[in-house]
Amino acid sequence: MDRRTALAGLSSLSIGAALGSLGDARAAHGSADRTPGKLRKLATEEAFTVPEVAEALRRVVRAGGSNLDLPVLATIYDAPAGTQPRFLSELLDVDERRIADMDRHGVDVQVLSLTAPGVQMFDADTATSLAIVANDRLAEIVRRHPARYAALASFAPQDPARAVKEMERSITHLKFNGFIVNSHTNSEYLDQPRYWPILEAAEALDAPLYIHPRAPSDGMAAPFRDYRLEGAAWGYGVETGTHAVRLMLSGVLDRFPRLKIVLGHMGEALPFWMWRLDFMAAPGARAAGRTNQLKPSEYFQRNFTITTSGVEDPLALRYCIDKIGADSIMWAIDYPYQPTAPAVSFIESAPMSEADRDRIAYKNAERIFRVTARA
Numbered sequence: 001m002d003r004r005t006a007l008a009g010l011s012s013l014s015i016g017a018a019l020g021s022l023g024d025a026r027a028a029h030g031s032a033d034r035t036p037g038k039l040r041k042l043a044t045e046e047a048f049t050v051p052e053v054a055e056a057l058r059r060v061v062r063a064g065g066s067n068l069d070l071p072v073l074a075t076i077y078d079a080p081a082g083t084q085p086r087f088l089s090e091l092l093d094v095d096e097r098r099i100a101d102m103d104r105h106g107v108d109v110q111v112l113s114l115t116a117p118g119v120q121m122f123d124a125d126t127a128t129s130l131a132i133v134a135n136d137r138l139a140e141i142v143r144r145h146p147a148r149y150a151a152l153a154s155f156a157p158q159d160p161a162r163a164v165k166e167m168e169r170s171i172t173h174l175k176f177n178g179f180i181v182n183s184h185t186n187s188e189y190l191d192q193p194r195y196w197p198i199l200e201a202a203e204a205l206d207a208p209l210y211i212h213p214r215a216p217s218d219g220m221a222a223p224f225r226d227y228r229l230e231g232a233a234w235g236y237g238v239e240t241g242t243h244a245v246r247l248m249l250s251g252v253l254d255r256f257p258r259l260k261i262v263l264g265h266m267g268e269a270l271p272f273w274m275w276r277l278d279f280m281a282a283p284g285a286r287a288a289g290r291t292n293q294l295k296p297s298e299y300f301q302r303n304f305t306i307t308t309s310g311v312e313d314p315l316a317l318r319y320c321i322d323k324i325g326a327d328s329i330m331w332a333i334d335y336p337y338q339p340t341a342p343a344v345s346f347i348e349s350a351p352m353s354e355a356d357r358d359r360i361a362y363k364n365a366e367r368i369f370r371v372t373a374r375a
């Protein structure tokens with residue numbers, strides 16, 4: 001029986017029912033006729049660098065030491081001739097291969113940020129001036145490609161007063177979309193009072209602070225020195241998740257209740273930890289003589305947004321949608337460290353409603369980073 005025969009055999013009632021259910025399917029899944037290439041995509045954790053910062057990182061590598069970021073930095077910034085991996089040239093390129101890669105895979109916008117560890121391994125003066133150089137350069141990049149890039153500002157936590165000045169300049173003058181910080185600075189964390197001016201400025205400027213990973217701080221480094229545990233496989237998430245838990249348990253979010261924080265890598269595993277954090281945090285705080293206004297899960301819901309960078313697991317995403325809601329999740333690639341094609345295929349095909357897909361692929365990023373379509 002061919003298709004026409006089959007259709008002719010249907011009563012008008014059953015055809016109507018069939019069309020009705022097709023309509024229901026459309027309503028449930030948004031535009032059912034969408035082809036994958038038409039989904040708007042804003043990638044929110046995309047790395048770049050400038051030659052001055054790359055050169056300064058090469059000097060840090062050559063100075064040596066025990067810092068756990070050094071092994072990865074050595075492979076990127078001080079590789080022996082002929083063995084250099086592709087990352088450095090891709091980090092430096094914003095006009096050619098990067099845009100070709102975005103075009104090839106239908107990525108509309110990359111939210112650019114200075115790659116980890118940013119300026120956080122330099123002395124305070126060098127860090128402060130290189131943050132300004134990187135931000136000025138990033139502003140020029142966005143001016144050259146206003147429809148393709150948005151920008152997160154760097155600052156030097158080593159000097160909180162000058163960091164605040166640069167944070168203000170980058171939002172009010174350079175019109176950036178938020179801030180990036182790469183977890184600890186000299187093994188210190190943002191909940192410590194000397195860094196409160198930075199949190200206060202981010203809140204006052206109403207711009208999100210993306211806490212991006214770097215390797216574990218000195219005090220917890222030892223077990224991560226084996227098996228390359230310090231990096232993306234495990235250490236980055238432990239370090240950055242710990243930073244976020246410190247912000248939640250320290251009570252600092254009672255002081256800055258409107259602070260917006262973004263975490264990559266599917267929330268650095270924290271959505272999975274919410275029940276246990278809630279169960280255990282209150283007795284811990286009482287024992288320490290401290291009372292926080294909210295439970296960890298309530299701070300997480302109020303103050304945090306996560307991105308999917310580097311975790312292209314549909315089940316992990318499903319869990320996060322159910323746990324914290326699709327409004328709190330943004331798509332990211334982690335270019336150039338992660339390949340674009342599978343990140344795109346992930347957001348285009350992971351099981352979720354089409355309304356949620358629109359939120360995660362671009363709508364949340366447009367709202368949270370205030371990305372407007374720029375001609």
Ligand code: MN
Nearest residue numbers: 045047212334
């Ligand atoms: Mn990254």
